[in-house]
């Protein structure tokens with residue numbers, strides 16, 4: 001029965017998210033050729049759902065290489081840690097003196113986080129937290145890690161201006177939140193530090209709807225999906241901050257002079 005209820009919540013949530021996406025704004029029809037209608041089994045769904053078969057972000061190595069090359073050894077913050085994949089790589093491949101992983105591990109029930117990860121958090125938030133914690137504890141030099149179970153906007157106040165070597169933004173990827181994160185964490189980067197983030201899936205602005213978002217699915221059965229507005233957020237942040245980000249694959253970054 002519990003499984004049935006969980007399944008029902010998931011179906012309702014996914015349905016509402018996609019309905020919201022429809023009403024978010026008409027999605028441009030001039031989309032990347034990779035774009036498919038993954039759930040499109042009916043006309044109604046075809047109207048509602050657009051997705052993009054995109055590769056899971058595979059270019060985080062570039063950011064790791066930058067950190068190694070420039071020999072960053074201070075405090076790093078990862079905003080959005082999930083099961084600790086990238087956090088583990090940061091610990092293994094850099095000499096950071098501290099890594100703070102910011103992630104609340106909570107289910108957002110207000111449709112503010114439209115992502116299949118949020119659905120997983122609905123039933124198993126504690127499990128994913130424990131998974132990240134257990135995994136990071138096993139890495140050598142694990143005493144360098146702190147998991148801060150807070151949202152990005154709660155956590156940002158824990159850090160002084162210009163105090164961080166590196167901030168990696170990989171939390172809620174919707175335009176509004178990605179922009180909020182870039183603007184809030186930018187002042188925390190020290191001179192010479194690096195601000196970077198994940199999931200720039202398309203640099204064609206016409207792929208985004210009028211709310212600067214697009215719906216992306218990652219696999220053929222569409223079980224992994226999310227609403228992404230990172231690229232428009234990067235553009236807006238550049239305009240607001242008067243700086244210029246580099247985009248390499250799905251990664252964006254800015255080296256503070």
Ligand SMILES: C[S@@+](CC[C@H](N)C(=O)[O-])C[C@H]1O[C@@H](n2cnc3c(N)ncnc32)[C@H](O)[C@@H]1O
Nearest residue numbers: 080081082084085086103104151152170171172
């Ligand atoms: C894509 S996953 C992070 C993946 C991770 N950076 C990696 O590369 O292994 C996104 C994470 O962001 C977290 N998240 C969502 N909204 C957030 C917020 N407002 N503040 C901080 N973390 C958030 C989710 O709980 C989820 O664990």
